[in-house]
Amino acid sequence: MSVNGRQVRGEVEGRTLLSTFLRDHLSLTGTHVGCDTGQCGACVVHVDGVAVKSCNMLAAEASGSSVGTIEGQAAADGTLNALQQAFQDHHGLQCGFCTPGMVMSAAALLKDNPRPSEAEVRAHLEGNLCRCTGYHNIVKAVLAASGQDVSGIAAE
Amino acid sequence: MPKDSGIGASSKRREDVRFLTGAGNYTDDINIHGQAYVHFLRSDVAHGRIVSIDTAAASAMPGVVRIFTGADFEGVGGLPCGWQVTDRHGQPMAEPGHPVLAQGKVRHVGDPIAAVVADTAEQARDAAEAIGVEIEELPAVVDMKAALAGDAARVHDDLPSNLCYDWGFVEENKAAVDAAFDTAAHVTTLELVNNRLVANPMEPRVAIGDYARATGESTLYTTSQNPHVIRLLMGAFVLGIPEHKLRVVAPDVGGGFGSKIFHYAEEAFCTFAAKAINRPVKWTSSRSEAFMSDAHGRDHVTRIELALDADNNFTAIRTETLANMGAYLSTFAPSVPTWLHGTLMAGNYKTPLIYVNVKAVFTNTVPVDAYRGAGRPEATFQLERVIDKAARELGVDPIALRRQNFVTEFPYQTPVAVVYDTGDYNATMDKLEEIADIAGFAARRAASEAKGKLRGLGVNCYIEACGIAPSNLVGQLGARAGLYDAATVRVNATGSISVMVGAHSHGQGHETAFPQVVAEMLGIDESMIEIVHGDSSKIPFGMGTYGSRSLAVCGSAMVRATEKIINKAKKIAAHLMEASEADIELKGGQFTVAGTDKSVAWGDVTLAAYVPHNYPLEDIEPGLEETAFYDPSNFTYPAGAYACEVEVDPETGKVTVERFSAADDFGNIVNPMIVSGQVHGGLGQGIGQALLENCAYDPETGQLLSASYMDYAMPRADDVPFYAVDHSCATPCTHNPLGVKGCGEAGAIGSPPAVVNAVIDALQSGGKTVAHIDMPVSPSRVWAAMNG
Numbered sequence: 001m002s003v004n005g006r007q008v009r010g011e012v013e014g015r016t017l018l019s020t021f022l023r024d025h026l027s028l029t030g031t032h033v034g035c036d037t038g039q040c041g042a043c044v045v046h047v048d049g050v051a052v053k054s055c056n057m058l059a060a061e062a063s064g065s066s067v068g069t070i071e072g073q074a075a076a077d078g079t080l081n082a083l084q085q086a087f088q089d090h091h092g093l094q095c096g097f098c099t100p101g102m103v104m105s106a107a108a109l110l111k112d113n114p115r116p117s118e119a120e121v122r123a124h125l126e127g128n129l130c131r132c133t134g135y136h137n138i139v140k141a142v143l144a145a146s147g148q149d150v151s152g153i154a155a156e
Numbered sequence: 157m158p159k160d161s162g163i164g165a166s167s168k169r170r171e172d173v174r175f176l177t178g179a180g181n182y183t184d185d186i187n188i189h190g191q192a193y194v195h196f197l198r199s200d201v202a203h204g205r206i207v208s209i210d211t212a213a214a215s216a217m218p219g220v221v222r223i224f225t226g227a228d229f230e231g232v233g234g235l236p237c238g239w240q241v242t243d244r245h246g247q248p249m250a251e252p253g254h255p256v257l258a259q260g261k262v263r264h265v266g267d268p269i270a271a272v273v274a275d276t277a278e279q280a281r282d283a284a285e286a287i288g289v290e291i292e293e294l295p296a297v298v299d300m301k302a303a304l305a306g307d308a309a310r311v312h313d314d315l316p317s318n319l320c321y322d323w324g325f326v327e328e329n330k331a332a333v334d335a336a337f338d339t340a341a342h343v344t345t346l347e348l349v350n351n352r353l354v355a356n357p358m359e360p361r362v363a364i365g366d367y368a369r370a371t372g373e374s375t376l377y378t379t380s381q382n383p384h385v386i387r388l389l390m391g392a393f394v395l396g397i398p399e400h401k402l403r404v405v406a407p408d409v410g411g412g413f414g415s416k417i418f419h420y421a422e423e424a425f426c427t428f429a430a431k432a433i434n435r436p437v438k439w440t441s442s443r444s445e446a447f448m449s450d451a452h453g454r455d456h457v458t459r460i461e462l463a464l465d466a467d468n469n470f471t472a473i474r475t476e477t478l479a480n481m482g483a484y485l486s487t488f489a490p491s492v493p494t495w496l497h498g499t500l501m502a503g504n505y506k507t508p509l510i511y512v513n514v515k516a517v518f519t520n521t522v523p524v525d526a527y528r529g530a531g532r533p534e535a536t537f538q539l540e541r542v543i544d545k546a547a548r549e550l551g552v553d554p555i556a557l558r559r560q561n562f563v564t565e566f567p568y569q570t571p572v573a574v575v576y577d578t579g580d581y582n583a584t585m586d587k588l589e590e591i592a593d594i595a596g597f598a599a600r601r602a603a604s605e606a607k608g609k610l611r612g613l614g615v616n617c618y619i620e621a622c623g624i625a626p627s628n629l630v631g632q633l634g635a636r637a638g639l640y641d642a643a644t645v646r647v648n649a650t651g652s653i654s655v656m657v658g659a660h661s662h663g664q665g666h667e668t669a670f671p672q673v674v675a676e677m678l679g680i681d682e683s684m685i686e687i688v689h690g691d692s693s694k695i696p697f698g699m700g701t702y703g704s705r706s707l708a709v710c711g712s713a714m715v716r717a718t719e720k721i722i723n724k725a726k727k728i729a730a731h732l733m734e735a736s737e738a739d740i741e742l743k744g745g746q747f748t749v750a751g752t753d754k755s756v757a758w759g760d761v762t763l764a765a766y767v768p769h770n771y772p773l774e775d776i777e778p779g780l781e782e783t784a785f786y787d788p789s790n791f792t793y794p795a796g797a798y799a800c801e802v803e804v805d806p807e808t809g810k811v812t813v814e815r816f817s818a819a820d821d822f823g824n825i826v827n828p829m830i831v832s833g834q835v836h837g838g839l840g841q842g843i844g845q846a847l848l849e850n851c852a853y854d855p856e857t858g859q860l861l862s863a864s865y866m867d868y869a870m871p872r873a874d875d876v877p878f879y880a881v882d883h884s885c886a887t888p889c890t891h892n893p894l895g896v897k898g899c900g901e902a903g904a905i906g907s908p909p910a911v912v913n914a915v916i917d918a919l920q921s922g923g924k925t926v927a928h929i930d931m932p933v934s935p936s937r938v939w940a941a942m943n944g
């Protein structure tokens with residue numbers, strides 16, 4: 001498969017999850033694992049452009065696919081992309097554990113729906129748990145990244 | 157004008173860049189060459205006697221290095237409890253042992269029985285399944301009332317009952333409180349449950365033990381809020397490793413909310429096993445394991461009574477609470493229902509007489525300990541619910557009833573030991589009425605009703621005791637640790653600064669906010685300052701982060717150390733400018749001599765300290781590095797007023813939070829953006845407790861029913877609204893140098909009663925005579941209350 005544009009190969013047991021392959025075999029530890037029931041979304045990556053929970057997919061199933069992870073989101077010189085920058089500007093993360101999954105999920109939303117409403121953002125992120133932010137600044141960051149004016153949304 | 161740097165600026169968080177690019181370094185991201193993996197075989201019954209454990213077949217499986225059981229820990233210390241509560245009769249609490257791996261009995265679902273160490277995680281898991289365990293099942297003790305019955309099975313055979321302690325506070329006030337109830341004009345009574353919760357930081361716990369035979373040094377990498385507390389507890393009480401041979405590292409930690417304060421068996425196990433097999437040992441919790449091994453929170457059953465006189469003044473409060481300890485005493489468990497709960501029962505009100513009784517109970521459930529707010533949410537919930545109920549019974553406005561009884565003069569000595577140093581509860585209530593647009597509620601209710609929905613408004617106040625804590629005071633109350641903190645400010649030769657702090661950041665943004673303080677004091681750029689935390693080999697012996705203490709306690713230590721730096725730097729500057737030290741001023745990173753145009757820059761002075769060619773070596777030492785320890789003289793008392801508006805669908809009972817507003821007084825604020833974020837997060841958790849979350853056990857078998865995100869309802873993005881938060885009402889703390897109070901727990905403390913008050917208001921507006929619904933206020937409970 002290709003990961004963040006780089007060709008990678010690996011031999012894995014049949015039961016190895018894509019999340020495990022990324023973390024343990026490729027040392028791409030930005031993809032996190034927060035549950036074992038496919039509910040938290042910390043592990044979301046892109047497979048052939050679609051957001052998937054990498055804990056819900058076998059590494060073998062992604063064979064031949066193009067996989068995108070949080071490590072591949074910023075520019076080569078380290079400049080954050082617009083969505084990442086919006087998360088920083090609007091304090092959309094605290095402990096950072098849910099953040100890779102949130103960013104990857106939100107990126108998929110904005111690709112399909114470049115100007116989502118607040119309700120659409122909330123509905124789309126329903127599969128991504130965050131325990132730190134109360135979601136306020138995450139939703140705000142995603143709206144801001146889509147170019148919408150968020151200055152009317154209360155507070156810092 | 158908002159500032160763009162220093163104290164009061166919403167500086168963007170520097171830690172974000174690594175988290176946003178996948179470059180964080182969480183414990184599970186650490187892999188040590190040659191590491192083995194451990195899998196814990198955990199009890200699937202709530203209570204039973206271990207008859208036999210057969211590890212022969214499992215030991216022969218591929219990759220298995222060694223299998224440990226309780227027998228391997230004979231002679232090793234158990235997990236210690238850090239707080240001893242003394243009961244109403246002057247007796248110490250019952251304090252049962254807590255072995256690292258179960259010995260003789262299992263006492264809750266999830267109690268570890270055996271640990272398989274193998275070359276890979278999969279091999280360890282596979283082998284664990286091959287261990288043969290025979291357990292003679294015993295009756296499970298689940299319900300607290302039943303646990304206290306004379307014929308109840310005992311969780312600990314060596315204790316006379318399942319009672320941990322029977323605590324009275326203030327015991328000397330009991331007769332006067334009872335008398336006040338006898339003469340009250342009105343008494344409002346409420347029985348309620350504060351639901352059991354699971355903290356659920358998104359990062360599950362991880363521990364990696366490493367041992368260097370050549371030096372005899374052990375290192376533990378762990379998901380902790382307080383590496384030095386773990387070093388102290390595990391080194392001194394469990395494994396007998398002296399501090400200089402034990403390093404504890406808590407790198408990036410993915411949230412804690414209290415659950416990562418405590419010293420856990422898995423930490424001790426990995427440290428112990430790494431030495432035993434002379435190989436690093438790693439454990440990564442699955443979420444399912446987290447549900448049955450992370451300390452849970454809350455779980456109180458309370459009866460509260462409020463006495464009022466004929467003019468609606470509060471005259472007395474009397475409470476009886478059963479508090480669940482679970483099967484063992486977690487690190488700070490005994491303090492939560494007592495000193496973190498009873499001392500807050502005055503709330504924001506000048507009730508002269510208060511008596512709190514708490515019976516702590518052992519049950520066959522996971523240990524219960526501090527969770528965001530810890531004791532203070534339990535106090536706030538019952539008090540603010542009973543006040544609301546009283547207002548409804550008396551037909552008075554709930555806000556007016558609160559205002560009438562507010563404490564308005566400070567310092568205020570409560571009847572429950574603590575002294576509030578400062579506050580202005582009318583100011584936060586005024587601010588709340590403004591930001592919540594309470595005047596506009598009637599119109600919004602009419603609009604909801606036009607859609608066939610019921611709409612309710614709930615308001616409450618809260619106060620909390622933070623900045624935990626004055627060591628001499630908590631020592632008298634049973635704490636077995638000091639609760640000061642420490643900081644070392646290391647100024648480098650070129651003027652850049654490393655600040656080593658005892659506080660730990662796991663979402664709070666210390667790496668951004670702490671430099672703002674030092675930058676402001678020195679007049680230099682924030683980017684010249686970095687914060688080092690989380691590694692006991694790099695930082696001074698501080699006590700970590702919990703109880704909204706980081707800035708109030710560790711930040712104060714950092715201020716004191718920086719003051720020492722300034723004093724010394726002024727001496728050096730005086731020498732360089734051949735002036736009197738008393739005339740030296742530091743402003744904007746420049747030292748000047750008052751009344752002259754002489755000046756030297758910050759960097760000139762720092763360089764002179766390390767290249768002391770022209771330097772008063774006979775008077776002062778070279779170098780520029782100072783440490784300070786700070787022990788607070790009192791708690792801090794953040795307070796505020798919260799409002800929630802809900803819509804209730806009468807067809808389904810579903811509650812939707814339409815608006816939530818929070819007006820807080822946190823004293824001075826260093827980074828308003830971070831403070832708002834802390835409040836948002838607390839609100840999310842408080843709304844979660846009020847509407848969604850519940851950790852349930854089967855009352856007969858003690859099986860954990862909510863053991864994954866399928867059954868434990870976490871708040872999600874579409875369960876909450878945008879919040880309106882304000883912290884412009886500021887009465888600075890009077891006893892710490894920054895005037896800060898702490899903001900980490902407020903949202904979780906202040907929000908549950910507002911939500912429930914709002915639901916009751918909505919139902920009553922629909923003509924229902926519902927007085928109370930227990931949390932979580934689920935659609936089925938609301939529907940039952942409406943139709944029952």
Ligand code: FES
Binds near residue numbers: 033040041
């Ligand atoms: S790790 Fe939780 S959904 Fe994948």
Ligand code: FES
Binds near residue numbers: 130131358411
């Ligand atoms: S930022 Fe901590 S879980 Fe979302």
